[in-house]
Amino acid sequence: MYALIDCNNFYASCERVFRPELRGKPIVVLSNNDGCVIARSNEAKEVGVPMGALAHEYEPLFLEKGVHVFSANFALYGDLSNRIMSILQEYTPEIEIYSIDEAFLKLDGFKYVDLQIYGQEIRERVFMGTGIPISIGIAPTKALSKVANRIAKKFPEKTNACHIIDSDEKRIKALKWLKIGDVWGIGRQHEKRLIKVGVNNAFDLTQMNDNWIQQNLSIVGLRLKKDLEGIPSIQMDEIQPKKNIATTRSFERNLTEFSDIKERVTTFAVSCSEKLRKQQSECNAMMIFIHTNFHRKDLPQYSRNIVVKLPFPTNSSIELAKFATDGLKQIFKEGYRYKKAGVIIMNFSPEQQRQLSMFENSNHKHKGLMKIIDKINTNFGQQKIKLASQDLKRVWKMKQEKLSQRYTTRIEEILIIKAI
DNA sequence: TCTGGGGTCCTAGGACCC
DNA sequence: TCTGGGGTCCTAGGACCC
Numbered sequence: 238m239y240a241l242i243d244c245n246n247f248y249a250s251c252e253r254v255f256r257p258e259l260r261g262k263p264i265v266v267l268s269n270n271d272g273c274v275i276a277r278s279n280e281a282k283e284v285g286v287p288m289g290a291l292a293h294e295y296e297p298l299f300l301e302k303g304v305h306v307f308s309a310n311f312a313l314y315g316d317l318s319n320r321i322m323s324i325l326q327e328y329t330p331e332i333e334i335y336s337i338d339e340a341f342l343k344l345d346g347f348k349y350v351d352l353q354i355y356g357q358e359i360r361e362r363v364f365m366g367t368g369i370p371i372s373i374g375i376a377p378t379k380a381l382s383k384v385a386n387r388i389a390k391k392f393p394e395k396t397n398a399c400h401i402i403d404s405d406e407k408r409i410k411a412l413k414w415l416k417i418g419d420v421w422g423i424g425r426q427h428e429k430r431l432i433k434v435g436v437n438n439a440f441d442l443t444q445m446n447d448n449w450i451q452q453n454l455s456i457v458g459l460r461l462k463k464d465l466e467g468i469p470s471i472q473m474d475e476i477q478p479k480k481n482i483a484t485t486r487s488f489e490r491n492l493t494e495f496s497d498i499k500e501r502v503t504t505f506a507v508s509c510s511e512k513l514r515k516q517q518s519e520c521n522a523m524m525i526f527i528h529t530n531f532h533r534k535d536l537p538q539y540s541r542n543i544v545v546k547l548p549f550p551t552n553s554s555i556e557l558a559k560f561a562t563d564g565l566k567q568i569f570k571e572g573y574r575y576k577k578a579g580v581i582i583m584n585f586s587p588e589q590q591r592q593l594s595m596f597e598n599s600n601h602k603h604k605g606l607m608k609i610i611d612k613i614n615t616n617f618g619q620q621k622i623k624l625a626s627q628d629l630k631r632v633w634k635m636k637q638e639k640l641s642q643r644y645t646t647r648i649e650e651i652l653i654i655k656a657i
Numbered sequence: 658t659c660t661g662g663g664g665t666c667c668t669a670g671g672a673c674c675c
Numbered sequence: 676t677c678t679g680g681g682g683t684c685c686t687a688g689g690a691c692c693c
Contacts, residue, residue: 268661275661293659309661336664336693424691455667457691483663490658532660579662 238352238403239473240342241374241382242325242359245390247338248276251314252307254368255644255652263304267292270489270636271308308637316645317367324366328359333473341379343473356399376402379471380464383421384411384439408467412440422461427454439465478516478585484508485579489636491530492575498527499562503626505580506561510554511614513582514607519550521584523557525564530576539575541568550586553603554610557582558624 244250248266253259263280267273274290284302286295292306299306318337326332331343344352356373363371372393374386381402388411389400402408418428420439430453436442442450443465451459463470484505492498502525513520526542545564551557561580610622642650 270659270661272660289660291660311662339693422691426690455690457667479664481664485662487661530660581663 238344238347238375238377239379239382240329240344240352240356240359241335241379241386242340242342242363243372243374243386243390244321244338245370245372246276246278247318247369248307248309248314249278249281250369251317252305252310252641253278254317255642259305263302264307265290265299265304266307266309267639269309270487271638272487275309306639308640310641310643312643312646313641316643317369320367320645321363321369321371324363325359327362328355331473334476341382341473344375352401352403353397353399356401357397360398371398373399374402375399376408377467378464378469379473380421380461381408381411381467384415384465387415387419405467409440412443412465413438415439417442420461420465422457427458478518479512480585481581481583482509482512482520483579483581484512485526485577485581486635487577488575493573495565495569495571498569498575498578499565500626500628501578502527502561502565502580503558503624504628505578506557507554507624507627509580509582510552510557510607511611513552513585514588514611517588518585519552519588520547520557520582521550521586522546522582523560523564524581524583525561525568525579526581527565527568527575527578529573536574537572539570539573541570543568551603552588553600553607554624555603555606556600558626562626 249264252264252266261280262278263284263286264278265274265281265286266276268275271292273292274286274288274295277286277288281304284298284304286298286304298304314337321338322332322334322340325340325342329342329344331345333341333343335341344350344355347355352375356375359373360371363369372386372389374382374384374389376382376385385400385402389396389398392400402411415438417423417431417436417438418425420442423431423442431442434445436445443462445462447459447462450462454461460470486501486505488501492501506523509523522544524542524544526540528540529536529538531538531540543564545560547556547560565578613622614620642652644650644652
């Protein structure tokens with residue numbers, strides 16, 4: 238059996254951990270730059286805040302309904318996620334961390350264990366250890382455990398937030414209940430196509446012809462169908478090094494000057510190379526993109542990207558910042574108001590087994606230098622050491638007006654309790 | 658004024674090899 | 676009239692996930 242653990246309204250729940258007075262109150266979390274809503278507590282959903290709601294547009298509703306608004310605090314969410322995952326690891330040797338708030342547990346050899354009781358134990362332990370409420374779905378395949386999890390979430394009273402699909406009867410009932418667009422792996426495009434041929438729920442999908450599925454939804458869709466039938470076809474994935482790493486941001490205001498954008502792109506490249514060194518890889522190519530604000534129909538639009546092939550594999554911040562600047566020079570065009578830029582690095586190779594090039598090589602001194610810089614930045618706070626090409630005293634930054642404290646990762650922001 | 662950020666996998670088609 | 680057969684690798688684009 239597989240168990241899918243999913244945190245309830247994860248970001249909103251994280252904000253509540255250190256603000257217990259907000260339990261039962263509506264909460265929303267905003268995207269970078271406080272642009273739109275990316276997470277909502279159940280109470281916020283009830284008062285009518287949709288996903289992706291524009292913050293400025295919904296300001297009146299927030300005030301009227303007493304919705305508590307937070308800027309995204311990824312330092313906090315990431316740390317709480319790590320804590321939850323390490324608790325989950327105590328319950329099975331085989332775990333797949335699927336996203337920041339989800340994990341699959343493979344429950345092999347649990348034949349004589351009452352899974353409902355086991356599920357309740359996990360829920361209590363995670364809540365005790367972190368203060369985050371979770372829902373659990375248990376079933377013979379991964380896709381079915383996703384379905385079970387949905388039921389657990391939708392009917393918490395009836396299921397005690399843990400639903401198990403362990404008979405064909407339960408499976409079919411669940412599949413008939415689940416709308417096709419809500420099935421894991423069926424997005425907008427597939428949903429449209431399926432409804433057109435009369436597939437309205439997950440059960441209908443399992444009744445379709447294999448050839449049709451493969452032709453229209455590819456092998457991925459066929460695996461999904463089998464999984465929903467109860468034939469395990471989607472495997473557990475181990476944690477693997479990433480194949481791409483990206484740092485992209487919208488700017489708080491439009492940028493027109495090359496030098497401003499160059500500074501941003503340099504910083505993005507440095508951030509990518511830090512992540513790259515963490516997984517001990519080097520990259521062989523890099524993409525840089527810039528574009529204007531797509532939503533402003535009244536302004537001239539410009540959007541371009543460039544892929545730079547590196548002459549040698551590297552993970553040095555200095556080298557990557559230089560290549561990023563070179564790339565930017567080729568795509569930057571004067572006279573536009575830029576809203577967003579990004580750096581994506583790809584084509585990784587392991588740091589250990591590098592192929593030496595006859596003529597061009599990265600500066601071998603960088604390796605030691607980067608190690609020291611990473612160490613200092615870890616110990617003394619991010620960005621203590623920067624490249625001179627980055628803005629050393631950045632005056633403008635992301636809009637984060639409602640940022641909560643990084644309670645669990647910064648000693649100076651730890652929760653203070655006053656005993657009176 | 659105002660619209661997030663970070664990933665994965667699959668397929669078709671073209672270039673190239675013998 | 677008539678023009679082989681079998682591969683691999685790479686890329687762009689499209690779909691999906693949270």
